[in-house]
Structures are given as structure tokens and as C-alpha cells.
Amino acid sequence: MSRTSPNPPDGVSNINSQPGVLDDTSVYVLKEELESSSDVSEDLFDKLTRFVPEEDVQDSPSEAWRENALSYLEECIEYRDDIRPDSLRPRDELPELVRRTTIGGWVWYDFAGSVEHSRPESDANTHERGKYLFFTPGDAVELEDILLEEFGTRPYRNAKIPTILGKEEDWVLVLYQGDNRYWYDVRGEHHDPPRVRFRGYKEDSATRRGEYSERFEQSRE
Incomplete structure (x- = not known):
């Protein structure tokens, strides 16, 4: 995989740069939540749109938004795993x-x-x-x-x-x-x-x- 940080899809905050950076565990937890249900909670939606310009935030998360956000989180996890030194703890x-x-x-x-x-x-x-x-x-x-x-x-x-x-x-x-x-x-x-x-x-x-x-x-x- 490329060592270049993935670009977020429209309507999703960039979680790999300030001010929207999330720690590794938080990214994994959000990914698990998006996978487990097609209904996106208000709290999860807020976490992933917090630093998106107001005019670009959907009124409510669509299924397309959920799928794009999930794909982005998976790419971010893969990217972080790829650049992290192999000897560090899981x-x-x-x-x-x-x-x-x-x-x-x-x-x-x-x-x-x-x-x-x-x-x-x-x-x-x-x-x-x-x-x-x-x-x-x-x-x-x-x-x-x-x-x-x-x-x-x-x-x-x-x-x-x-x-x-x-x-x-x-x-x-x-x-x-x-x-x-x-x-x-x-x-x-x-x-x-x-x-x-x-x-x-x-x-x-x-x-x-x-x-x-x-x-x-x-x-x-």
C-alpha cells in the first residue's frame, strides 16, 4: 500500500491531519460501529463531520455516506498499520x-x-x-x-x-x-x-x- 495518507471523501473529516486527528483506537472503534449497523448514530456522525464545512455536511447520513466513510476508515487503518514500525505492540x-x-x-x-x-x-x-x-x-x-x-x-x-x-x-x-x-x-x-x-x-x-x-x-x- 502507498505510504500516502488517504484523502477523505466528501462530507467526512480528515482524521489524519489537524484539527481532526483521531487516535488509532478511536479510528478502529468508529470503523466497527459503521460495520455493525446501517443506522449511523448522531454521535458517530458528529465525530466524522466535526471539521467539515457546515455547507458540506449532510442533514442526515445517507447509505452512500456510510459506505464512503467506512471505506475511508478502513483505508486509514491500513495506512497507519503500514507506516507504523512492525515491532510495536498491536x-x-x-x-x-x-x-x-x-x-x-x-x-x-x-x-x-x-x-x-x-x-x-x-x-x-x-x-x-x-x-x-x-x-x-x-x-x-x-x-x-x-x-x-x-x-x-x-x-x-x-x-x-x-x-x-x-x-x-x-x-x-x-x-x-x-x-x-x-x-x-x-x-x-x-x-x-x-x-x-x-x-x-x-x-x-x-x-x-x-x-x-x-x-x-x-x-x-
Whole structure:
């Protein structure tokens, strides 16, 4: 299959681009609902037309609309399965509170739960948003293992893993957080495990400038 995102049919939101992006499980659930009944619920119709211009939304879903929407969802699932790294867990093996979204060049992860964290803000030496970085030449699932462990331990905004590697590149895990107060904890738990390298915390502004933080440089030594 082509690695190009499917185009939505008329009257259906694009679920692979903002603002209409849906996570992988939500896409699968909507597809199952459309398959199970010829009667499209008001809630389902709203989810699939939310970002369609008002003048292009049907007053009520026709059978042709249902069939076109179903075909589109099936194509989107196939597209996402195709670009997602093969080693990552199947959708139904992810923890219930973890939402995974496969779009474009990244597999994104969000945690819908909450965790208690004991590190005070004063433990951070930078209060700028940024990310912890991990690299591996092995399988991407090794990084998925780490992010799932971290999601259950410390608060993160979200995380991502690339869908494809460039030439001579390693897989990378990007764990986003509001500051670096957990640097020592993360480094202590994941410093140089087999085939995975922790590369420290990188501020978002440093990324935009193409620079690295002092701790990021130290972690490379």
C-alpha cells in the first residue's frame, strides 16, 4: 500500500491531519460501529463531520455516506498499520489509558491517566519545556517499553517515535515534559541498558536553535 495518507471523501473529516486527528483506537472503534449497523448514530456522525464545512455536511447520513466513510476508515487503518514500525505492540496490547496515534512521520503517545510525582519544581535546573531523548539501533518496541514504563511513573505531556528511519539512523524516543526535574531519576533507571542510550533532556528552544543543553552533552560522554 502507498505510504500516502488517504484523502477523505466528501462530507467526512480528515482524521489524519489537524484539527481532526483521531487516535488509532478511536479510528478502529468508529470503523466497527459503521460495520455493525446501517443506522449511523448522531454521535458517530458528529465525530466524522466535526471539521467539515457546515455547507458540506449532510442533514442526515445517507447509505452512500456510510459506505464512503467506512471505506475511508478502513483505508486509514491500513495506512497507519503500514507506516507504523512492525515491532510495536498491536493496538489491543497497549494499556487502556495510553492513546497511540500514527500519522505522518511519527507515532504519538498520550496518557489519559494521572500519576503522583514527588520531585519538587526546585529540583529542575531549567523550567523550559523540552524532552528526554533515548536512542536504539535495535527495535522500536524497546523504546515503547520505556515510554510505557515512564507514563506510569512520571507525568509527561506526550511522547513520539518515528515511523521510519533515515539512512544510518537509530530509532529515537522523544518524551515531552515541562521541565527537567526528573533528569537524575530517568538517567538512573535507563542509563545504558542493552541497546538503548539515554541522551538527556533537550529544551524546545535549543531544538529550534539547533543547540544542545549542558546535560544533554554530558549524557553523550
